[in-house]
Amino acid sequence: MTTTGKSRSGSDGGKSGNDYNRYTPADIEKKWQVKWEKDGIYNAADHVEGKENYFSLVMFPYPSGDIHMGHWFQYSGSDAYARFKRMQGYNVLHPQGFDSFGLPAENAAIERGEDPREWTYLNIENSRRQFREMGASYDWTRELVSSDPEYYKWNQYFFLQFLKNGLAYRKNGQVNWCPNDQTTLANEQVKDGVCERCGTTVTKRLMPQWYFAITKYADELLDFGGLDWPEKIKTMQRNWIGRSTGTTIGFDVSEFAAGEQIDTFTTRIDTVYGVTFVVLAPEHPLVEKLTQPAQKAAVEGYVENAARETEIERTSTEREKTGVETGAYCINPLNGERVPVLVGDYVLATYGTGAVMGVPAHDQRDFIFAKKYDLEIRVVVAPPNWDGGELEEAWIPAGTQVNSGEFDGMSSKEGIEAIANKIEANKWGERTITYHLRDWLISRQRFWGTPIPIVYCDDCGTVPVPENFLPVLLPESLKFEADGKSPLAMDPNFLNATCPDCGKAAKRETDTLDTFVCSSWYHLRFASPHPGEDPFDDEQVRAWAPVAAYQGGAEHAVMHLLYSRFFNKALRDLGYVDFDEPYTKLTNQGMLTKDGGKISKRSNPLPPDPVVERHGADTLRCYLMFLGPWDQGGDWSDSGINGITRWLRRIWDVAQRDESSLGSTGDETAERDLARAAHSTTQRVLADMDAFKFNTSIAALMEFTTALIRSYDAGKVSASAWREGVDRLLLHTAPLAPHIAEELWERSGHSYSIHLELSPKFDESLTVTDTVTLAVQVQGKLRDQVEVAADIDEAGAIAAAKSAENVARHLDGMTIVKEIYVPGRLVNIVVRPAN
RNA sequence: GGGGGAGUGGCGAAAUGGCAGACGCGCAUGCCUUAGGAGCAUGUGCCUUAACAGGCGUGUGGGUUCGAAUCCCACCUUCCCCA
Numbered sequence: 001m002t003t004t005g006k007s008r009s010g011s012d013g014g015k016s017g018n019d020y021n022r023y024t025p026a027d028i029e030k031k032w033q034v035k036w037e038k039d040g041i042y043n044a045a046d047h048v049e050g051k052e053n054y055f056s057l058v059m060f061p062y063p064s065g066d067i068h069m070g071h072w073f074q075y076s077g078s079d080a081y082a083r084f085k086r087m088q089g090y091n092v093l094h095p096q097g098f099d100s101f102g103l104p105a106e107n108a109a110i111e112r113g114e115d116p117r118e119w120t121y122l123n124i125e126n127s128r129r130q131f132r133e134m135g136a137s138y139d140w141t142r143e144l145v146s147s148d149p150e151y152y153k154w155n156q157y158f159f160l161q162f163l164k165n166g167l168a169y170r171k172n173g174q175v176n177w178c179p180n181d182q183t184t185l186a187n188e189q190v191k192d193g194v195c196e197r198c199g200t201t202v203t204k205r206l207m208p209q210w211y212f213a214i215t216k217y218a219d220e221l222l223d224f225g226g227l228d229w230p231e232k233i234k235t236m237q238r239n240w241i242g243r244s245t246g247t248t249i250g251f252d253v254s255e256f257a258a259g260e261q262i263d264t265f266t267t268r269i270d271t272v273y274g275v276t277f278v279v280l281a282p283e284h285p286l287v288e289k290l291t292q293p294a295q296k297a298a299v300e301g302y303v304e305n306a307a308r309e310t311e312i313e314r315t316s317t318e319r320e321k322t323g324v325e326t327g328a329y330c331i332n333p334l335n336g337e338r339v340p341v342l343v344g345d346y347v348l349a350t351y352g353t354g355a356v357m358g359v360p361a362h363d364q365r366d367f368i369f370a371k372k373y374d375l376e377i378r379v380v381v382a383p384p385n386w387d388g389g390e391l392e393e394a395w396i397p398a399g400t401q402v403n404s405g406e407f408d409g410m411s412s413k414e415g416i417e418a419i420a421n422k423i424e425a426n427k428w429g430e431r432t433i434t435y436h437l438r439d440w441l442i443s444r445q446r447f448w449g450t451p452i453p454i455v456y457c458d459d460c461g462t463v464p465v466p467e468n469f470l471p472v473l474l475p476e477s478l479k480f481e482a483d484g485k486s487p488l489a490m491d492p493n494f495l496n497a498t499c500p501d502c503g504k505a506a507k508r509e510t511d512t513l514d515t516f517v518c519s520s521w522y523h524l525r526f527a528s529p530h531p532g533e534d535p536f537d538d539e540q541v542r543a544w545a546p547v548a549a550y551q552g553g554a555e556h557a558v559m560h561l562l563y564s565r566f567f568n569k570a571l572r573d574l575g576y577v578d579f580d581e582p583y584t585k586l587t588n589q590g591m592l593t594k595d596g597g598k599i600s601k602r603s604n605p606l607p608p609d610p611v612v613e614r615h616g617a618d619t620l621r622c623y624l625m626f627l628g629p630w631d632q633g634g635d636w637s638d639s640g641i642n643g644i645t646r647w648l649r650r651i652w653d654v655a656q657r658d659e660s661s662l663g664s665t666g667d668e669t670a671e672r673d674l675a676r677a678a679h680s681t682t683q684r685v686l687a688d689m690d691a692f693k694f695n696t697s698i699a700a701l702m703e704f705t706t707a708l709i710r711s712y713d714a715g716k717v718s719a720s721a722w723r724e725g726v727d728r729l730l731l732h733t734a735p736l737a738p739h740i741a742e743e744l745w746e747r748s749g750h751s752y753s754i755h756l757e758l759s760p761k762f763d764e765s766l767t768v769t770d771t772v773t774l775a776v777q778v779q780g781k782l783r784d785q786v787e788v789a790a791d792i793d794e795a796g797a798i799a800a801a802k803s804a805e806n807v808a809r810h811l812d813g814m815t816i817v818k819e820i821y822v823p824g825r826l827v828n829i830v831v832r833p834a835n
Numbered sequence: 836g837g838g839g840g841a842g843u844g845g846c847g848a849a850a851u852g853g854c855a856g857a858c859g860c861g862c863a864u865g866c867c868u869u870a871g872g873a874g875c876a877u878g879u880g881c882c883u884u885a886a887c888a889g890g891c892g893u894g895u896g897g898g899u900u901c902g903a904a905u906c907c908c909a910c911c912u913u914c915c916c917c918a
Contacts, residue, residue, distance in 0.1 A: 192917090232839065236916060239838075364836090436917095557916080591915095626859070628848060632841085640847065642872075643859045649874090696849070699858035775854040780902045782854055806888085820901055825853050830901045 023652035025616020029739040033132050041753055042137040044093040046543045054090035055544045056082040057523055059552030060097045063123040064104050067130035069599055069606045069636065073592040076621040077630045077694060078551040079136040083735035084689045087759040093544050094137055095526040097144030098124050101515045103181055103197060105448045109480040116448045120147060130608070135617050135738045137755070142529040146518035151525065152450040153471035154535040155517050160453060160464050167213045167570050170462065174283070174350060175441060177205040182485060183445040184209055186514060187438050188240070188559045210452060210511070211439040214566045218243065218435045221565055228585040233557045240558040242436025247420045248353065249429035251278055251330035253341065257289040262330055262341065265352040265434055268362060269423070270415035273404040274380035275332050276370065277340050277358035279323060282306035283349035290341055292327030299324055299343055306345040314345045321346050321369045333428040334419070335405060344369065352434055360394065367394035380404050381412045440563060442514045447478065447486045449512030457499035457506040466500050486510060519560050520567035523547050523582060541577060550583035587692055590633020592624070606636060618737035619644050625694035625736060647702050648740055651733065654709050655726050655744040659719040666718035674717050675766050677707040678725050682762035685732045694736065701732055728760045775826040776801040778810040794821045801827035
């Protein structure tokens with residue numbers, strides 16, 4: 001085997017003397033990257049005769065400086081999938097761009113005096129380089145940069161369409177404020193009471209802000225019909241939307257405030273006869289009116305205190321519930337009872353009606369509250385076999401109505417309906433559906449975003465900027481102060497405008513749009529990147545959208561992924577698209593960690609460039625995909641990458657062996673063995689790639705690589721069979737390691753490009769064997785193995801099993817009770833001692 | 836407090852009712868080289884045994900089944916989401 005000998009003796013790891021043919025990624029990767037791009041082989045035509053379009057999209061990155069290792073993990077897998085689909089015969093659109101508005105650019109400006117625009121576009125330049133070095137199959141002709149005026153112009157345009165159609169509005173209210181980022185936040189962007197971006201505790205502020213009316217779509221957003229999404233994401237969205245059905249009921253307080261009533265919402269109206277108090281949120285508008293002179297000082301102090309606490313603190317189950325009496329009473333319309341009105345900070349003004357009816361017997365928080373303030377606990381839904389005595393804790397489940405007037409004896413389920421009917425009949429209240437979801441707050445007090453196209457005129461009020469004046473451009477160079485305030489409000493050139501209606505001097509809106517607006521419709525722009533005078537071209541969008549396969553992180557479950565669904569439905573209703581959902585199939589890649597922790601530039605760095613330099617892009621891509629299941633993420637370790645390096649070297653070696661040492665006809669058994677390995681490899685790889693199981697795909701290809709080497713070394717297969725095997729290996733490797741596959745495809749004498757070829761097919765009849773090895777168990781314990789014909793019948797298999805040496809021993813002196821035969825797998829013989 | 840993942844060799848992991856540990860890392864031995872992350876072969880869950888063979892083994896405890904990593908119940912640990 002002179003050829004193998006030559007390549008082996010040469011591959012000694014030396015750096016000098018490249019006289020032998022060694023796999024050096026640096027030599028081939030750059031070459032192909034340049035050629036692929038020059039030839040535009042990944043550029044998608046909107047229509048290709050005989051091919052079905054397939055839009056495979058991965059969430060575009062924020063260009064924070066580097067494409068980091070987490071990005072490599074995400075984009076290697078999604079690229080391999082897009083390449084795989086292309087080789088499955090689809091006309092694939094796999095675009096890439098940059099989500100380039102956002103705070104880090106401004107922070108760089110504030111901290112280091114850099115211009116946010118320059119900073120951003122330099123980062124984009126670097127990220128483009130890294131994407132190219134990855135060998136990703138993006139159609140760069142469709143690249144999209146969300147901070148380009150030609151893109152954000154359309155954010156402004158859609159804002160105006162939404163405004164015109166009642167889907168955007170401005171309202172004054174309590175909003176989430178991040179003191180560090182100096183901006184308001186949408187509810188979705190507050191996690192555990194802290195800013196989702198920077199981790200600072202979020203406070204409340206009263207200020208006028210712009211909103212998108214996502215709640216109008218709350219019910220439709222609960223419908224995931226036809227979506228192939230992870231259950232986890234759907235559950236998170238359902239929970240976030242938080243639809244609950246119940247009853248609103250008014251408690252009369254006219255005794256203390258003329259004509260007023262306290263509205264409360266409850267999902268458990270069956271417990272209404274158990275109301276022994278009513279609690280108002282400290283911010284509730286009636287607090288002041290109801291507070292009696294004797295309680296004034298106590299209530300005011302309490303309200304002031306509550307204002308300083310976060311919602312998390314206030315609603316924590318750990319914390320003791322506190323409250324203070326207003327001195328006022330209200331009337332329960334069902335039984336006419338007069339119950340005290342309190343103020344308690346565990347009630348939030350922002351949810352429901354800002355007041356709750358206190359039913360201590362059937363709500364744990366109310367129970368604790370009542371115990372503390374010595375309020376009556378009256379059972380109205382009896383637990384089974386209730387003895388009429390006091391409860392140890394609140395009884396939450398259903399039961400039988402008691403102490404509930406005419407409703408006594410009903411089940412609580414019947415009670416809910418009957419009591420709600422009575423309330424509606426008497427106009428005391430009504431059945432109500434509430435949602436946890438709030439309208440999407442889109443105003444940000446930041447510079448580096450899409451200016452909201454609004455002008456405020458003393459005479460005309462709030463005036464939208466006419467569409468033909470768009471885009472409202474961000475000013476070029478501005479001063480950034482360390483106090484973090486948006487420089488837009490400070491810039492007279494931007495701030496001062498003329499009113500589009502009356503032409504008088506007016507002030508421009510200085511807030512910018514939440515950057516999630518950009519990502520809400522970017523997929524449509526990818527489908528139609530250069531549409532001329534429209535946000536996108538209908539024909540092109542129809543050709544590609546909705547996105548067939550979307551990949552990205554689960555952290556966007558209730559932000560981007562929910563906003564984007566809303567946006568799509570709004571655009572549909574305004575006539576811009578004709579489908580209901582933007583992303584048909586969603587796959588979440590897991591998180592890549594290092595030493596179990598989050599990878600971060602400062603504390604836990606893992607820059608990809610040095611790894612690429614040392615091992616090559618193909619090696620890194622494959623290693624990241626081989627770490628474990630892609631949707632579960634993985635933990636980076638330096639040690640394992642050698643396994644991939646070795647594998648690619650073995651491919652390099654086997655694909656370039658001299659086939660002239662093999663004959664023109666091969667040994668029948670050897671040929672069949674190789675064919676079986678080939679076809680079962682294809683079977684495994686096709687199924688695994690389609691399911692994003694890159695790790696097991698690679699494992700199958702490693703096994704097949706070994707099989708090819710063995711069969712060459714044994715010298716019994718024909719040159720053509722072996723060559724067919726090598727081609728198959730290269731074709732399956734192409735989506736995973738595109739450069740080496742292309743290089744070896746060329747060196748094998750095939751025509752360019754392997755990436756425009758189709759995946760190999762498999763013949764199921766060739767994947768099976770003539771004989772199978774059956775495991776033989778006695779009492780479910782493995783005792784021996786027997787080789788039998790694959791098509792053996794049950795009696796034959798059992799007979800063969802019994803005759804196996806080690807089995808016979810375990811059957812000695814036993815009576816056979818039962819024999820189980822699983823074709824192709826095992827025989828299990830159940831015995832008991834013979835008497 | 837509620838909801839959802841996950842728990843398998845020294846390590847990353849396979850296997851979703853049928854031979855646990857595929858594939859890879861690491862390690863060991865040998866070969867070839869010897870230039871300092873090269874290559875090849877063999878082995879590698881734990882325990883008993885010279886060997887044949889046997890026992891144990893997928894977080895813990897129970898259950899269903901001829902047979903359970905896989906299904907059911909309870910618990911422990913851990914991660915994520917929500918309060």
